[in-house]
Amino acid sequence: MTSAPREAETPLGPIGALLCRLAFLAICLPGPVLLAVAVTQDPPWSPTDFWGLLAGDVLMTIVGVGFGVFGLRLVTRSRRDARRLSTAGVAATAEILAVANHLGGEDPGLELHLRISGPGFATFEADTIRADDPALVPGALLAAVVDPVDRLFAIT
Template sequence: MFLAICLPGPVLLVAAVTLDPPRSSSDFWGLLVGGVLATAIGVGFGVFGWRVVGRSRRDARRLAAAGVAAMAEILAVANHLDGENPGLELRLRISGPGFTPFEADTIHADDPALVPGAVLAAVVDPADRLFLII
């Protein structure tokens, strides 16, 4: 997927250089500048997305290997408006065996069952407080 984000820029660059018959000077420079900009932007977004997905996978593997079962009590709920992804901002108290209880914030999809006092199942890596609400 991230490779597809990177491809339009190089395609424009190849088109600028290899078009036969040669286009006008303005067409050539337009394709060349467009190719360079599309390459820079596409590679930037592609690398960023690749890193985000890689980090998520690494965290999931770490939770699967070292995670312990825990409980997450909802302390506070607030609306979270983030463009196309509205949801709820949850303030949680996470506790379980083998680690000191701690508080954390997370964003969760809108659900009427998410009210202060509700308890959710979670998995926690006690070493660095990485958690996942199940």
Template sequence: MVRSKNEGPRRVELIGPYAGVFAYVTGTCLMLSGPLLGLTADGWASGLCAGVFTFPIGLAVVASAYEWRRAERRFQAVGVHGTGEVLSVNEIRPGGENPDMADITIRITGPTFDTFTADCTLENHSRMTTGHTFNLMVDPTDNSFAIGFDHLFPRDDQDAPPQV
């Protein structure tokens, strides 16, 4: 991954192998739905109409899943466990039917990398307040970090605040 020197720490999204397979299958089905509809329906016109909408969406799903899986493999290889502490909750945006989103500033510390701060957006949980700490994974080469990835962060304590 090529990043500019001026780019600061950033949060990356990761998905596990099962979610990756699901995303690849879903994206492939979306990409193939237009041509399959064209073969089974009255003609290519109906397949073309459906494919114009479903192909780009399926392609975006597959490309995103590829990037998420590539980042997950990189974090498995070079990732270091760290701790994030919420320094400030900058804004909480209502999500309507979706979860509320919180723009926060966090301090990230760990044993093998320098402490740094980062701004990120997370789902708002009731316990997400200043001083809240949680586990995360950091790639020390570029200070990218992943928060709350289940198979990287096994939960021992059932009473712990929800993983973000």
């Protein structure tokens, strides 16, 4: 059974990946540090202040660590996708079958329905979002790279 096609994450270079990892690590740290300070504070806080700070610090820890770990996993996935496509990827052609306006997210653009074909894998269809461009019309051909094993692809 073949997996569903998946578009590769936006590639990050080594410096970008390092800076992103440092930023996400910085997001993870304040909650646990403030939690440790609240618990070890001498003299102890009043019971009301202590429980309020403890609840706030636990919430900050959960949110910060959750967001930081999510970001770290995203950076790792981006680097892994780029390595896989550079080592196992084959050149392919992506034909635009349909174009629709995409209004979701921060940047509106075009949602493209593609038929991706090339040597070493069965033709498949996939969707992607691209910035608005008058050249992106049905029938247009785009260069792509595909990992034939699990149909990981990137439009180049």
